[in-house]
Amino acid sequence: MNQKDSLFNKVWDFLGSRRMVIFLLTATSIYYVILFAFSLIASPQNAKNISNTYPFYLIYFLFFVNLTLCIYRWIPTLIYRIKNLRIKEVQVQGFVSNLSVDEISNILKNKGFKIAEKNECETYFIKNRFAYIGTVLFHLSLLSMLIGVVLTVNTRFVGTTPPLAKGETFWGMPNEYASIEINDPSRMPIISFAVDKIEADFWKGMQLFTRFQAFIRYPADIPQGEGYVEINTPQRFGSTYIKLAGMGYAFTYHVAGRDGYLHEKRLAKLNIFSPESEDSFYIIDTPYEVFVKVYPDFVFKDGRYWTKTFYPKNPLYYVKVIRNKFTIVERPLKPNEWMDIEGYKISFSMPEYWAQFNVVRDPGARIVFLGFILICIGITQRLLFYRQEILIKKQGEYVLVCCFAEYLQNSLENKIKTLAGIK
Amino acid sequence: MKNFLKILGIALAVFFGIIYVEEGMSPFAHLVAFLKKTPIEGIQQPLPEIANELKDIIVNHNNSLVEAYERGDGNLVQNMEKGFKQFTVNEIFFARMNTPEFKPRLNNIKFLNMSVSGDVFIVRTKEDWSIGFINKNSSNGGIRAEVIKDETYHVTYQIKKIENKWRIIGFESKRQSV
Incomplete structure (x- = not known):
């Protein structure tokens, strides 16, 4: 045993x-x-x-x-440390003061010191008695972070919605997600929202966002709340939040068949934003693949198309239609202008934006964040509000002053000497 | 110091043991390959005999494509992977029904370069085609005239051996601007 x-x-x-x-x-x-x-x-x-x-x-x-x-x-x-005075346990050298005990006491009280113990000959002053709690807070923060991380690893859900344009809805069904990091249905949050509008602002019209906002209503079926999702500003729903994952241009295209009737009307969401970026879609029931570039504020400069700003003031599409490996048509196209493709006709509406969202459920994140707060409090308390103790002892005609500080003891002594009028 | 070295040795042994079990191979293989700059998987050059085979595959494919357009029968196209071929069959059928004047002719093909990545061979070509179009000249009272247009395409083929036969599994084509 x-x-x-x-x-x-x-x-x-x-x-x-x-x-x-x-x-x-x-x-x-x-x-x-x-x-x-x-x-x-x-x-x-x-x-x-x-x-x-x-x-x-x-x-x-x-x-x-x-x-x-x-x-x-x-x-x-x-x-033990909180209850007892360390100045009694350590050896400190004191200095003699010309001031009386009462005078020194008043000076120390004005500087935030409180009386810890008092008897006939000795008076103990203390400041920041609970400084040691900072150490515990610091270690508790690590515990909090560990717990938060374990919770996150075991319960976290990250899914990416498909591109959503103005007026479109996301119902949060498993088969709706474009991708899911961990395919565990038990982790999937219950969430739905509709996109009201998407707006963007650019710095001096250049390809630098000063604002990209997607305004949403939630839940999707009976909207009870409104909010918006911005770059670096997610919309929160308890331990779940949605944030922007991507954006690009969207437009509605109309295809008229050879018989002159509307053959197809569809919203195309292409992965394009920079002027030279290109994406494609297929016209349904045909072998045509349509490649598109977008110039929101087009200008023809140095023999090529470019854009002056990123605001859709004067948009132009550059369209290339391919069948098998052959280019059938390649030309610029203005919004609502019709283009002929071997008897078919196609036109595009004005460009608008689509946004893609990450749906993140992370119950551990707040616990980890709490850990960071505890770290800050613990370190601040420990390093800035450290323990200081002063003993005033009457020895005959003289008053002996002894100082103790966890850090910067000399600095404390010099400060008290200055206050006590000792050079 | 001795204790520290013991800890270090145990930690390294455990770590490389994990790598050996996880990877199923010596952990040093990657390091040696890295130092020798020998890619374990990466872009390499195909052998000369394979290069010739690939050229034949592409030439035969394009010739069969021309014949398929001429006859309006996509099943004549050769050397394509099954799923990819179906797309071409549908396209040629569409062309026969809607644009019968669309009859491309291959004038010249030049092989630019070849490489291999894993089990996929990538062949880049420059192809000169003559293609028939209908010119709807409204100034001519709406008379439709068939014209032949010469175009140059830069094509990147992806070829893979499927069931011991070379098959084109995809291509990307870009028309050279005039």
């Missing part, structure tokens, strides 16, 4: 020890440096697969255990 207890205690001590932390940090650093080097010379997918194997999970688990044990075992020390 004693041997078992002893072994258990040894393991328990090691799991919560600094040696364990050093081992874990060293092992993790080595693994990740090698993993990084490996991902450069082999495929990143292989590196990703390796990072998901059990030895890595074991390291994360041991971090979790070590952190919890460290926090748990430090709590008695924390309570």
Whole structure:
């Protein structure tokens, strides 16, 4: 029994020890440096697969255990440190002041010090008594982040909607998504929305967005709310949010058959935005593949088409129709102008935008964010609001002043000397 | 220091062990290949005998394409992958019904370069075609005149061996601007 207890205690001590932390940090650093080097010379997918194997999970688990044990075992020390004065435990040199005890006391009270203990001869002042809590907050933040990461890895959902233009609806059905990162139905959020309009502004008319907004209504069936999605500004629904994933030009095209009747009317959403980018679509029931370039504010310059600004002030399409490997027609086309393709006629409406969205459900994100907040509070409290203690001791006609500070002790002494009128 | 080195050794052994199990091969193979700049998978040049075979495939394909347009029968097209061929068959049928004047002729083909990526061979050509069009000249009282237009195309073929036979699995074509 004693041997078992002893072994258990040894393991328990090691799991919560600094040696364990050093081992874990060293092992993790080595693994990740090698993993990084490996991902450069082999495929990143292989590196990703390796990072998901059990030895890595074991390291994360041991971090979790070590952190919890460290926090748990430090709590008695924390309570002791908060309750007791460190100036009594350490050796500090003092200086003699010409001022009286009351005068020095008033000066210290004005500087935010409070009386911790007082007797006939000695008065202890303290500032930032609870500074040590910053250490606990800092470690709790790491715990919070670990929990958030574990939650994220096991519950996160990321899906990409198909391109949506003005007036289109996304119902959130599994088969609607253009792509889903992890195909687990239990993770899929219940979400639907309709796109009201999409607007964009550009800096000095150039290909630099100052604003790209997609206005939405949600849910899609009975809209109860309105919102918008911008670049770097997602729309949130609890632990789910939608953000912009892509954009491009969309237009409605009309195709008239050889009989003169409307053959097809469809909204084309092409992956084009820059003036020289090109995308294509097929005219239904024909072998024609139509390649399109868009110039929102076209100008014919140096023998080629270009765009002055990115606002659709004077749009022009450059259209190329291919059948098999042969180019049937290649020409510029203005909106609502008809073009002949071997007896068929086609025209395009004014260009508008489409937007593609990422639907992200990440319950762990807020917990990780909480961890970051705790880190900031913990570090600030620990480093800026550190503990300071002052002892004022009456020795006959003289008053002895002793200072203790966790950091910058000399600075505190000099400050008190200045306040006490000592040069 | 000794303990640190022990930890280092154990960590490295575990890591490379994982790679060996995960990859099924020596982890150093990638490193050696990287240092020798030998691609494990990448763009390479096909052997001369294969290059000649590919040229024949493309020439035969284009000749059969010309005949298919002439006769209006897409099944005459040769050396295409089954699914891809069906697209051409449909297209030639469409052309027969809607644009019977569309009869391309291959005048010249020049092979620019060839490469191989994995099991797909990529062949770039420059092709001179003469194609029949109908010129609807409204100034002529609406008389439709058949004209022959000479056009040059830069074509990139993707060819793969399927069931021991070379098959064109796709191509991209760009007309050279005048």
